[in-house]
Amino acid sequence: MRRSFEKITSTVLRTFKSLLTVDLLSTLTVEEKMVRFFVNGYEDHKPGEPLTLDKEEVTAQINDHINNITKRLSPSRKNVDGGLYVGVTGVSYMFYYLSKNPVLSENKSMYLKQALDYLKPALEVSAGDKTSFLLGDAGTYSLATVLYKETGNESSAEMLKTYKSLYTQYLNPKFLKCGGDEFFVGRAGYLAGALWMSRELKTPVFTNEEMYKICDVIVASGKEYSTKHKSPCPLMYHYYNTQYLGAAHGMSFILQILLSIPGYLTYNKTAAQDIKETVEYLASLQTEEGNWPCCMEEVGQPDHKLVHWCHGAPGTIYTMAKAYLVYRDQRYIDAMVKASDLVWERGLLRKGPGICHGVAGNGYVFLLLYRITGDDKYLHRAKMFADFMVSEEFVRDARLPDNPESLYEGTAGTVCFLADLLLPDKAEFPFQDVFSTYSF
Numbered sequence: 001m002r003r004s005f006e007k008i009t010s011t012v013l014r015t016f017k018s019l020l021t022v023d024l025l026s027t028l029t030v031e032e033k034m035v036r037f038f039v040n041g042y043e044d045h046k047p048g049e050p051l052t053l054d055k056e057e058v059t060a061q062i063n064d065h066i067n068n069i070t071k072r073l074s075p076s077r078k079n080v081d082g083g084l085y086v087g088v089t090g091v092s093y094m095f096y097y098l099s100k101n102p103v104l105s106e107n108k109s110m111y112l113k114q115a116l117d118y119l120k121p122a123l124e125v126s127a128g129d130k131t132s133f134l135l136g137d138a139g140t141y142s143l144a145t146v147l148y149k150e151t152g153n154e155s156s157a158e159m160l161k162t163y164k165s166l167y168t169q170y171l172n173p174k175f176l177k178c179g180g181d182e183f184f185v186g187r188a189g190y191l192a193g194a195l196w197m198s199r200e201l202k203t204p205v206f207t208n209e210e211m212y213k214i215c216d217v218i219v220a221s222g223k224e225y226s227t228k229h230k231s232p233c234p235l236m237y238h239y240y241n242t243q244y245l246g247a248a249h250g251m252s253f254i255l256q257i258l259l260s261i262p263g264y265l266t267y268n269k270t271a272a273q274d275i276k277e278t279v280e281y282l283a284s285l286q287t288e289e290g291n292w293p294c295c296m297e298e299v300g301q302p303d304h305k306l307v308h309w310c311h312g313a314p315g316t317i318y319t320m321a322k323a324y325l326v327y328r329d330q331r332y333i334d335a336m337v338k339a340s341d342l343v344w345e346r347g348l349l350r351k352g353p354g355i356c357h358g359v360a361g362n363g364y365v366f367l368l369l370y371r372i373t374g375d376d377k378y379l380h381r382a383k384m385f386a387d388f389m390v391s392e393e394f395v396r397d398a399r400l401p402d403n404p405e406s407l408y409e410g411t412a413g414t415v416c417f418l419a420d421l422l423l424p425d426k427a428e429f430p431f432q433d434v435f436s437t438y439s440f
């Protein structure tokens with residue numbers, strides 16, 4: 001985007017002035033601060049201050065985004081690649097998610113129709129690997145199962161059968177050489193899909209024992225890798241030989257899923273101990289500033305720059321939340337509060353509005369804190385992040401993501417965040433529900 005020299009100069013000066021007043025950011029150079037995020041000029045919430053949300057304005061933002069998404073990303077075969085993450089399946093998920101929101105119920109039938117339209121091409125051509133939940137066809141099958149059920153289409157059972165037919169592949173310890181345990185392409189993603197479907201359908205799609213078998217493989221895989229690499233905690237994982245810690249390809253999402261499978265910690269006591277120690281180890285890696293290293297290879301470095309859902313505090317916070325709900329240990333709440341303060345300071349990302357590495361994904365941190373603590377401060381912060389996404393500064397200076405309309409990188413995820421702002425008690429980052437106990 002071309003900008004005049006004057007505009008750039010005034011932005012630089014304004015940003016520099018604001019930076020002088022922010023102590024928390026002192027370990028980053030001015031240049032780094034300006035490259036990664038906008039300075040947060042909003043006032044934080046004052047205790048007792050009443051909160052107001054202009055629902056019409058938020059709804060208008062949602063409608064604007066939907067207009068652009070449907071204009072720019074057609075439900076066609078050429079847009080299937082990348083599945084839930086950046087393909088049409090993700091846009092279908094957004095429409096399904098909107099259809100469940102009672103505040104937007106007047107558009108319910110339109111949302112469901114759009115959800116079906118955007119899913120259709122993904123059932124005609126493959127999005128990626130069959131077994132990949134976020135990047136491939138497994139995600140499409142799970143959404144089709146739920147969406148068909150919701151719309152009374154009998155093919156729902158067929159779709160579920162297809163999803164379940166993949167099951168045995170995850171039991172093979174060597175099923176993916178690049179690292180088969182994480183969220184995008186691995187076992188944790190498949191289990192996340194199973195839990196999500198069970199909750200939406202209000203009936204388990206696997207028996208607990210079937211899910212425990214996959215958990216056992218995940219735990220054995222983590223133990224073997226940890227022993228081989230002399231890791232400082234009982235379970236360690238890699239993705240393409242990098243030991244990621246965050247939500248995208250890393251340990252934190254794997255742990256969140258192991259903590260979420262109903263009854264697993266009672267069923268396998270040895271695994272439960274390993275999981276607990278590994279969660280504690282992960283919590284211990286939080287820095288003074290509240291962030292986490294991107295991967296084990298960066299542990300001990302003085303500064304961790306990425307404040308993204310995919311890498312850093314905004315994704316790891318879900319594991320801290322789940323750990324709190326399982327162990328009821330105040331330390332996990334403290335970790336979340338610290339992470340949230342960091343996100344408030346450094347979370348207005350220049351990378352765009354998405355949920356993977358964008359402003360809405362970071363705004364979800366506050367909605368999670370709001371649901372856990374009930375403190376209005378967090379709702380205020382979420383509102384300010386939504387507000388910033390329509391500010392002149394953001395519209396002018398934020399970068400356009402590679403896939404601008406997608407669920408994880410683009411505005412389809414932003415729409416989910418805005419819809420959750422209308423109903424914060426039920427807010428939920430896609431497939432990151434920490435509250436359900438999945439007992440039916």
Ligand SMILES: [Zn+2]
Pocket residue numbers: 248308309310311356357
């Ligand atoms: Zn990302």
